[in-house]
Amino acid sequence: MLFWGARSLQDLVASTIAAAPESTPPLEAVAAALEAAGACSRSGANLRCSARRSLLQPELQERELIKLASLAAATAAALRQRGVSDPAATLTAEAAIVVFKVAFERWINDTSQRALPQFIRDSLEELKAVTAGRRSPAPA
């Protein structure tokens, strides 16, 4: 699923989390980092085709699950560096990866020109809605 080298994506996400203002809530800091990662991607037809192909091949899919698990671990570590303790750090990181995964899958299947960061923001709002017991996201 991921089109960046796994290591450089982890570094990008970790450094963006580290650079967030201290007052930024952990999940917002991670979402902003993932949006930044999404904005760095070259958005073109080739990229979407490559992403779609990886979703269709079970072997690739398994590798992507492991990559996402590594990204979650790196994200949790970046949060701990900011003083977020466990289990909040792990939960926040894993929840953010879920947001990213859902956003990415919607993005590659979308025919509009909306950018990946917008899907990430929408998915984050949807996650907030479902954890708060609401049926749909709060208005922006």
Place this chain on the structure above:
Amino acid sequence: MLFWGARSLQDLVASTIAAAPESTPPLEAVAAALEAAGACSRSGANLRCSARRSLLQPELQERELIKLASLAAATAAALRQRGVSDPAATLTAEAAIVVFKVAFERWINDTSQRALPQFIRDSLEELKAVTAGRRSPAPA
């Protein structure tokens, strides 16, 4: 990580979600189903040892990631049966699996006699807190 046969766990979770009152919010329905699955497990020393071993072996870990992905897919399908649309169904299911994963890892490393369902409930409250931007869970 999972000690049930993957299929029977999926069936148990799906049927418990289906049996939840219509007014139950989706994430609560899934959490209750996972708590029920946790309560069904035989809680003994052998079980914890087996779970810990699987966490330490990378190859087993990869298989467990794939099992959890299957469980997430089955959970999302059970939510759609209840009329929850996407992306809410997928996000809710994936978030619940994160809650379960974190709870399970805390449970196998815990030396007290607290049962798995209690860890699942605690992790759910922590997820609600982090998505709401709070630093710690709301009081019960």
